[in-house]
Amino acid sequence: MLLNRPIPFSFLLGQIRYEALGVFVFANLMFALRHYVGLEYLSIPLAIPALMGTCISLLLAFRTNQAYERWWEARVIWGGIVNDSRTLIRQLLTFLPLDTTSRSAVQTMARRQIGWCYLLGQTLRGQPVEKLIQTYLPEEEQATMLSAAHRPLAVLQAHADQLREWYRAGQLTDIQLAQVDATLSRLTDAMGRCERIKNTVFPKTYTFYLQVFIILFTAMLPFGFVESLFFVEVPLVTLIASAFFLIEKSAIQLQDPFENRPTDTPMTAIAEGIAGSLSQLTGAFVVEQPTELSKYYKL
Incomplete structure (x- = not known):
């Protein structure tokens, strides 16, 4: 998740470097044809690209809003996971007898729940989870979890098996x-809702059509400038087109919040918060996974 801190220009430029370079080369080519080859007639009224730019702006606003809704839904789901993880351990501490055996079992349950939070996040991101299983799950359960097709679900089933024993x-x-x-x-x-977001592809046709419109707008833009903008034509075309491409790229990143990118839902950081809460409730020290440090985002 991007933090409320200055974002490096290299990160922003990296999202659209190929598009910006392509627009810059195209704008220079059109500039040379119009002003040095003698093809001044290659011009159109500026109102035409302006009208198309207005339409694209409305489409981009809708596109960005829909992408943000997917990202926010993922964040709300993980907020619920925080609450339910705390509730699970608090209920067990309240309901079970206050003896050493029960407290030790609840601590094991807490470690397993912390492991499930990390495990779910890594599974959604397509990252390896073997080390997490070995760190947080009881040794007698590790072989079963490693062989399971759906490992987060297997961890929840281990919770249910423990409840049945009690x-x-x-x-x-x-x-x-x-x-x-x-x-x-x-x-x-909550796990199923995360998987729905992960496995439901945003309509590709909508993305494709919007990209085509932006390319057409960019292709028309150099022909709409007048002679008074002779020396700033190429920079203006590049900047205006890059702004449209950047907004569209931002929407693409927001629509997929589980892809191990700076714009992700911060699942690892949330799992660390859950680990701290459950450690406080059970009085047990649990190993926390170090989050990759960054100045402008957290995962």
Whole structure:
């Protein structure tokens, strides 16, 4: 997630470097044809590209709004994961007997839940998770988790298996079991909603058509400048077109919040916050995964 700090120009330019270079070369070519080859008639009224630019601006506003809604939905889901993770451990601390065995089991549950948060984030980003499993999950569960096709789901099932053991041992009543299971169900639902965002592709035709319109607008723009802008024609065309391309690129990045990019939902940072909260609740020290440090974003 980009922070409220100065963003390096290199990051912004890196998003559109090929488009900006292409526009710069094209604008110089048109400038040479019009002013040095004698093809001054290659001109159109400036109102035509201005009208097209207005239409594209409206489309870009709608496009960016839809992309931000996807990003914000992902952030809301992870906010719910924070709340439900805390609720899960707090419920267990409240319902279970205050003996050493139960407290140790809750600490194991807390470590497993922290591992699930990191595991879900890394799975959504397509990153390796073997080290996380070895760090946070009990040794007797690791082989099962490593062989599971859907590892975050397997971790939640391990939670459910533990609840069943407590219930059969008479440590949880029917009502208490139902309340804790409802919390697990919300975590499962949150995981599914993240996977829906991850696996639902933003309509490619919409992106393609918008890119075509921006290219057409950029191609028309050099022909609309008048002689009074003789020496600033190329820089202006490059800057105006780059602004449109940059907004469109920003929307593309926001629409996919689980791609291990600076614009991602900060799942690792959120998991670190959950680790701190659950450590406080259980009184146990848990290993936190170091977040990649950056001056302008966090993952």
